[in-house]
Amino acid sequence: MKLAKKLIVSSLVVGILSGCGSTSGGTTNSDIVTEITEPVEITFWHAMNGAQEESLTKLTEQFMAENENITVTLQNQSSYADLQQKLTATQVSPENLPTLTQAYPDWMLNAVNDGLVLALDEYITNETIGFDDYEDIVEGFREATIFGDQTYAIPFNKSTEVLWYNKTLLDELGLEAPTTLEELTEVSKTIQAEKGIAGAGFDALSNYYTTYITNEGEVYNNEFDVTGQASQDAVNYYLDGIKDGYFRIAGTDKYLSGPFASETVAMYIGSNAGESFVTQGVDGKFEVGVAPFPATNKIQQGTDLYVFDSATAEQKTAAFEYLKFVTTAESQLTWATDTGYVPVRTSVLESDEYKTNGSLVTPILEEATQGLFTNPVVEGANAAYKESSTMLEGILADPTVDVTEKLEAFKTSLASIW
Numbered sequence: 001m002k003l004a005k006k007l008i009v010s011s012l013v014v015g016i017l018s019g020c021g022s023t024s025g026g027t028t029n030s031d032i033v034t035e036i037t038e039p040v041e042i043t044f045w046h047a048m049n050g051a052q053e054e055s056l057t058k059l060t061e062q063f064m065a066e067n068e069n070i071t072v073t074l075q076n077q078s079s080y081a082d083l084q085q086k087l088t089a090t091q092v093s094p095e096n097l098p099t100l101t102q103a104y105p106d107w108m109l110n111a112v113n114d115g116l117v118l119a120l121d122e123y124i125t126n127e128t129i130g131f132d133d134y135e136d137i138v139e140g141f142r143e144a145t146i147f148g149d150q151t152y153a154i155p156f157n158k159s160t161e162v163l164w165y166n167k168t169l170l171d172e173l174g175l176e177a178p179t180t181l182e183e184l185t186e187v188s189k190t191i192q193a194e195k196g197i198a199g200a201g202f203d204a205l206s207n208y209y210t211t212y213i214t215n216e217g218e219v220y221n222n223e224f225d226v227t228g229q230a231s232q233d234a235v236n237y238y239l240d241g242i243k244d245g246y247f248r249i250a251g252t253d254k255y256l257s258g259p260f261a262s263e264t265v266a267m268y269i270g271s272n273a274g275e276s277f278v279t280q281g282v283d284g285k286f287e288v289g290v291a292p293f294p295a296t297n298k299i300q301q302g303t304d305l306y307v308f309d310s311a312t313a314e315q316k317t318a319a320f321e322y323l324k325f326v327t328t329a330e331s332q333l334t335w336a337t338d339t340g341y342v343p344v345r346t347s348v349l350e351s352d353e354y355k356t357n358g359s360l361v362t363p364i365l366e367e368a369t370q371g372l373f374t375n376p377v378v379e380g381a382n383a384a385y386k387e388s389s390t391m392l393e394g395i396l397a398d399p400t401v402d403v404t405e406k407l408e409a410f411k412t413s414l415a416s417i418w
Contacts, residue, residue, distance in 0.1 A: 033317040034128040040314045041071040042099035042322065047083040048076065051276035052157075055338035056326075063325045070318045080104075080303075084382075091116060097308045100319045102156065104303050105144060106375070106382040111306075112147045118307040119150040123320045131324060136345050144374065145304050153304035154323040155344040157273065157335070160298045161207060162361065162368050164260060164278055165267040167289035169195065177267075177291040181212075181237065184267075184294050188246040191266045198248035201256050202238070203270035205249070205396075206389040207299050209234050214373055215295045220384070221376050222418035227407045235395060235403055243399045251397070257281055269293060271301065272361045272368065275340035279360070290360045292368040300372040302341065333357075342369065383417045 048056050053076060060072050075098065077083035084107050090096050094116055111117050124131050134142070141155035163184075165177055170187075173194055178184040188199020202208040210220045212234035218224055225231065241247025248265055250256050256268035261281030272290075282288055292298070305326075307319045325331060329347050336343040337357045342365065348354050355362060375385060391410040395401055 031313070032122060032126055032129070033313045034126065036067070036069045036314060036318055036321070038314070039069050039071065040312075040318045041073060042311070042315050042318045043073045043075060044322075045075050045077050045083060045086070045098045045101040047078065047080045047102060048157075049078075050280070052273070052339045052341075055335055058338075059326055059331055059334065060322075063322055066325075067318075067321060070321065072322055087111075094308070094310045097310050099311045099315050100305055100307045100323070102303045103153075103306055104382075105147075105153075106377045106385070108152070108306055109147070109377060109379065109382075112152055116309055117152050118309045118311070118316055119152055120154065120307070120320065121151050123316075124151060129317065129320065129324075133329075136329070136347050137327065138344055138346055138349070140300075140372075141344050144300075153306045154327055156303060156305045156326065157339070158300070158302035158342040158344055159271045159273040159340075160300055160342070160369055160372060161204075161211070161269050161293045162272045162364070163267060163269055163291045163294055164257075164274070165289045165291065166260070166263065166286050168286035169263075169266050170289070171287075177289060178294045179291070180294050181215075185237075185241065185246070188241065188267070189244070192244075192246040195266070197263070198259075198265045199246045200241075200267040200269070201248045201250065201259075201265055203250060203256050203268060203274075204389070205392040206385050207301075208238065208269070209388045209392055210375055210385065211293070211295065211297065211299050212237065214297045214299075219376065220388070221378065222380070222384075222414075226411050226414060227404070231407060232403070235392065235407070238392070238396060239399060239403065242396050249393070249396050261285070271340075272365070273302075273339055273341045275359060275361055276338075288360060290364060292364055292370075297371045297373050298368065300374045380417045384414055387413055387417060 046056065057074065060074055064070060064072060077086055087101060087103065087107060091111055108117060124134055137155055141158060145151050145153040145155060163177060173190060175187050175190060178187045184200055191197065191199035213220060213230045216230040218230045238247060253259055256265060256270060257274055257277045258281060259265045260268050278288055305323050307316055311319065327344055329345050332343040332345050332348045333353055335341060336348065336354060337359065340359060340361050343349055343354060375381060391406060395403060395406050
């Protein structure tokens with residue numbers, strides 16, 4: 001089975017979103033501007049940094065060189081958390097929203113329902129400015145942009161989690177990259193015993209928690225019992241490693257790519273799109289290895305690009321032209337090569353240029369993207385997702401706490417969220 005088909009089969013978000021019914025948000029436009037004849041400026045809020053921002057800037061400059069009447073102002077909001085917070089705060093004053101933004105679907109649920117987001121279907125199918133090859137965008141990614149029965153975004157930067165490891169160290173100890181969570185524990189224990197450093201850690205605690213319970217056959221929604229066995233096992237798996245020193249959390253480092261580069265942790269679970277940060281940090285000090293997430297189910301991550309309905313007709317068209325440009329096969333090959341993100345186009349995924357681009361991630365991508373899942377996009381899901389991180393961090397930062405008591409408090413918090 002080809003990779004693209006695996007991604008399609010693995011995407012869960014379609015049924016979840018279609019279960020929401022038709023939305024009330026977003027306008028459709030029968031009077032679409034089909035040519036930009038006068039200068040127009042559009043503003044794009046994003047959260048790309050490092051090599052990711054460099055690549056985005058490069059693509060944007062190329063777009064403006066080819067579209068002289070369109071100026072794209074990139075505004076970096078520092079981080080996903082800051083971007084989400086600003087988007088939420090600004091929605092009460094829609095006139096202050098940007099023309100377009102990068103966002104996760106669950107961030108935009110309320111905005112779509114409130115009519116703040118532009119439905120793109122009529123743009124996509126427009127005879128003059130529409131997509132010629134929209135079907136080439138991986139179906140699973142496309143369907144994740146559908147709310148009710150309308151398309152509200154274009155897929156952009158997609159990723160999953162992988163295992164980054166110090167291959168030099170593992171080779172020295174005669175160890176193989178773990179393929180299961182049980183093996184991750186055993187390899188980490190050996191590293192801790194032999195080298196006196198933590199064997200592994202997980203960058204995103206919410207991802208860790210929801211991925212663990214998904215592999216236990218559970219779904220993180222309002223019916224999931226967070227005091228039940230799967231939840232307890234998820235907490236105790238990580239907590240046992242913290243207590244014994246073979247696991248660690250990012251803590252004040254925020255991301256484990258730093259401790260990994262400084263050789264204070266030998267392996268960590270993080271985004272495949274973090275390759276540039278890993279290689280720049282390590283800077284040749286040791287050989288870096290990368291392997292698929294050591295479990296059957298892996299989380300599908302990454303944002304899509306949304307246009308706000310508060311934009312003028314000319315800005316909407318300019319933004320749509322920009323969305324088309326950054327998702328062309330040529331742009332996605334550049335973007336994926338520069339950043340490590342999964343290209344959103346099937347033609348790029350299957351191209352020799354992509355397969356031989358020199359990325360550490362590319363050779364393992366087919367296996368790494370098998371069994372992808374998406375957390376439910378329903379009311380309260382984003383807050384519940386964040387709350388799982390708060391719960392885990394509180395426990396892992398103080399291993400003496402009463403886990404049962406913490407999970408009961410977590411259950412109470414979720415009751416008000418859901």
